[in-house]
Amino acid sequence: MCSKEHTIQLINVADNDKFTHSLILVKGVIVNRCDQSILKVKINNSDYPASSTVKFINEKRGQFKLLLKLKSGENNLTLIYCNHELELCLFYEETNHNYTVTPLYIICKGHNGHYQSDTEDNGIENACEKITLGVELVQCLYAEKLSEKGFGRKTFTIGCKCYPFYSSLPLTDSKNMTDQELWTYFANEILGSELFLPEKQKFVGFISSTYYEGISGKDFSYETIKRRTTGHAALGGGGFALFGTGCLYTWPRKLIDIIPAFLNTKLVNRELFMDDSNYRYTYGGCFATTIGSVCHEMGHIFDLGHTKDGLMGSGIDLINRVFTLPTMTDILPDRIVSRTGLKRELMNSKLTTIKRPGEFLRKYHQQKESDVTYFSDNCALTLHLNKWFNSNSTTCDNNCDTKLSFNFVTRFITSTHSFIKLVELRDKGNGMLKMFWSFQDTNTVCFKIVEDIPLDGLTLFVIDSFGNILKQDL
Template identity: 35%
Template sequence: MNQNELWTAIGEEIVNSNLEYERIKFLGFLSCTNYRGENYHENLDYDDVLKITEAYVALGGGGLALFGTACLYAWPETLSQVIQRFEDRTIIDRTKFMDDSCYKGTLGACFSTTLGSVLHELCHTFDLGHTEVGIMGRGFDDIYKDFLCEERLDQSNDLECQKLKEKSGYGSLGKFVRERRKQKGIVNNIFLTKSCVTILAYHRWLNSFQLSDKVVKFDPLTKLVSSTAGLRVIELRDEENGMVLLHWIFDGRILKYSFKLPEEDLQKYGCKYVVFVEDNHGNILKHVNM
C-alpha cells in the first residue's frame, strides 16, 4: 500500500469505529513500518530509500496525521533525553536503519527532521497548505534550532549558554540571541507564515465559535469571494501540491465582507488552482477551479 492508501485505510477504520472522530484530531504512528536495510547501497537517493521501506507514510489532512515508525530509533524515550538526542552526531548506519535526516546523516538530524515532519503534517489537519518557507515548507527540518542553546549561540556549548542565562535572564538572552543570529547570518526557519497563522487564529478547532447561519461563498464567474461574517484570509493554492501561491489577509478591526480576486493574478497560474477562504467565524471554503 502506498501512503495515500495507508492513510485512507486507517482513516476508514477510525470513521467506522465508536470514536468521536468528528470531535477529535488523530495523530497516529504506524507500527508495521519496516526498513529493508539489506537492500541499501551508497547510490540510493531519498526516493530510493522510500522504495525499500515497507509501510512508510508521512501524511496529514482532515482529522488524521499518520506516520511510519522506521525512524523512531532516533527519538528519545524520555523528555530528559530530548536535548541529548538533538545533539547526537552519531552517523547513521544505513544498512540497518532508515536515514530520514534531509541528507545530514546523523541521529540528531534524523530526530529533528522526523519530529518536524510530525508538526508539519499535523498542521495539515488544521487546513494549512504548503509554503515556500517555514514549517509548512522544509523549515521543519530545523526544529532542533528551537531547542539547542548551542545552535542559537553559534556553536557555544551548553555550559556557556547556561551561564549566560544565569547572568542575563531570559529576556536579555532572547535579545542577545536575535542580535547574534543577525550578525552571524543564522537563519531559523521554524515559523508559520502570516496567512497560516491567520488561519489558525480563526480556526473553529481553536476557538469557541457558536454555530451560525453565516455563509462564505465564491463565485467562479465573477471571482468574487464573500462572507456574511466577514473575511479573514484568502489563499490561492496549487491544485496539485497545495502550495500557497498568493494570499490576502484581512486582519483589521473593520471587517471586509467581499473581495474580488485580481484577474491579472489569476492569469499567472492558469486554470488549475484552489481558492481557500476562511471567515471571521472560522467557516472554511475550498473551491477547486478547473
C-alpha cells in the first residue's frame, strides 16, 4: 500500500455541475503522485472504457484531461488514483432549444458516398459517425472556451446526428467548381429544401466526393495540395458552413479514439492522400487543423468576424492542446486571413527561429503554459448573446418590437426595447475586425461613432441584449 497522501484537484468542473452537451472535458491535477499509479474512472459504478487505454497523466506536473460522454440526467463519477478516490455528480440536461445546428454528409449525384481514405472502412455510415463526433467535439470546445471567458458553459445545440444529404449536383460538375461556387450551390439547395426551418436552423455540410489527385513531385506546399484537390471547401457564413472530407481519414469514429487521433504521429503519404496539417505532415496534425477549421467556419455562421489571433484568426491549428497534454510545442507558420478563408504563410527555406528568436521564444513559452486556443473578447461576447447559444429562446423570440438602426448622417446607432451590447467595425473585404466597443456591463440604447473614424470600406456589426443583430456595409 502506498504511504503517500494523494489529492485529486479538478480545474474546470465541480460537483453537481450541469451540462447541455453530452461530450465533456474534465481537467485536473494529481497532487503528490506516485511513480506507478494510473488514473481510473468509473461512471455509475462501471469502468469507463477510455481509462484503460489512454494515458492521461502528464509525467512532470500530474495534470490530466478526460473526455467523457454523459447520459441524460444524473451521472455519478468516481476518479480513482492509488489509494485516493474523488466522487462527483454531473448532470446532462438535454435542451429543447428551437435554434439548432444540423450536420450533413453531402453526396453529389453519381457519387457512391465513400470518402477518400487509406482504409476500406470509408462508407456513408462511417463518415456520418465521424462527423457527428467531430461536431460534438466542437460543441464541447465552444462551451469550454466561453466558460473560460466567464460566460458559463454556453454552446450551440446539435439538432440530430449527421445524416446523408443527396444533392442534385452532378459529381462531374462539382469537380470543376471553386469552393465559393460549391458553397453557393449547396447553400441554396439545402436552405431551400424542406429540411430548413427559416431563421432557426443552421447546417454544417461535409462533401463526400472531395478528391486529392496526388503529387508526384516534391512540391507539397498547401497551395499545391489545394490545387490538386477537387470538391474541397472550408467556408462558412449565414446559415451554412461547408467542408471537404480530404482529411476525414484522420478523424476518429469513437470517443475512445479521440485522444489517440490527436497524438497520432503517423506521417501522411502526401503523394497519395491530402495533408492539411499546416506542415506537420502527421495524421494528428491533420485532425487538429481540420477540426480547428470547423471551429473557425462555424464561428462565421454564428456571425463572428475575423480577428488577428484566436479561433477566428490564426489560432486554429492547435486544437489538440485543448484536449491533450503534449510534451512539446508546435511552432507553425502564421496564417493570413483572406476573404476566402485562412491561408498559410509559405514555409521559408531559412528557419524563422534564427531570424526572429524573440518571437519564437515568446510563442514557445506561451504555448508551454496554455492551450493557446481562445475566442477574443468581442467574439466571446457575441456568442454569449447569440440566439443559438441561449436555450431560453422565448426571451429571444418575444421581442418583435426591438429594432437596431444606424443613421449615416448623425452616425448614431440606436436601439428600441433592448440594449446595445457590442459594436464592431470590420473590413468589408475580409471581415477583419478594425475596432470594437463593448457595453457588457452597461445599459446603452444609443451610441455614436465619432467623426474622425473613416467608415468607407467597413462593415458595421451590432448585437443587442436579445441577440438581435444589425449588419450593414458602410
